[in-house]
Amino acid sequence: MATKRAVRQDRSIFAAQLVTYLRLTNLKLGLVINSGEKLVKNGTNRVVNKL
Template sequence: MTENELSYKIIGAALEVHKNLGVGLLENAYETALFYELKMLGFNVKQQVSLPLKYKEITIENAYKIDLIVEDKVIVEVKSVLELHPIFYSQVLTYLKQTDLRLGLLINFNSELIKYGTHRIVNKLINE
């Protein structure tokens, strides 16, 4: 399954979570519910993936944590904020570059409609 096909399924799962939980909860609630939905769809999903960062001659353990990685192809960063700040987009792009993955989804569950809170961030994505 391509990154684009996966993103369609992930967004569908996020819609299901948003429909059932609504707005106003902490990020962890949405992240855990989305993890559950994706697992129920049969996807290989990793939650709270801690990864090291190589800086010059040293390795910084636990430099960052990725909310979800789906099928080792798509990074999902879950937010529950009033407004998405530009730093959140940069955060996902950094994760993509550090993992050499090509597609990330930034999903803000604190949106009236989930489609307004969902954003694709691309790192060298090829049209498939």
Template sequence: MDENEISKIIVDASYKIHVKLGPCLLESVYENILFYELQKRGLKVEKQKPLPVIWDDLKMDVGFRTDLIVENKVIVEIKSVEQIINVHPKQLLTYLRLTDLKLGLLINFNEDLIKNGITRIVNNL
């Protein structure tokens, strides 16, 4: 399964969650439910995975944590904020570069329509 096929499943699950729950809940609620839904669909999902950052000879074991990594191919960064600000897509792009993954989805569940809250971020895809 490639990144685009995985992202379709993630978007579909996000849509179903948003339709049922609506906006304005805590990010952790959406993260846990999306984690559950993706696993239920047979995908390998890691939640709050600590990842290292390496600088020269310095290795920081926990340089950052991703919300979700799906099938070791797609990073999902979940937000529940009034609006996405410039730093949010940059943050996800940095995560993609540091992990050498190609696709990330920035999902803001705090939107009236979830389609307005989903942004694809690519890293040499």
């Protein structure tokens, strides 16, 4: 259970890391997927780079 709480709290870190990757590769859209959720749709977040 402690691992799930840590992932929920650090979600913004993963989004920030993804934005960095998107900028470096000149891509516009990425997904952060939390595999700890029961449903994939609840654990999926879109991250946009300069749209």
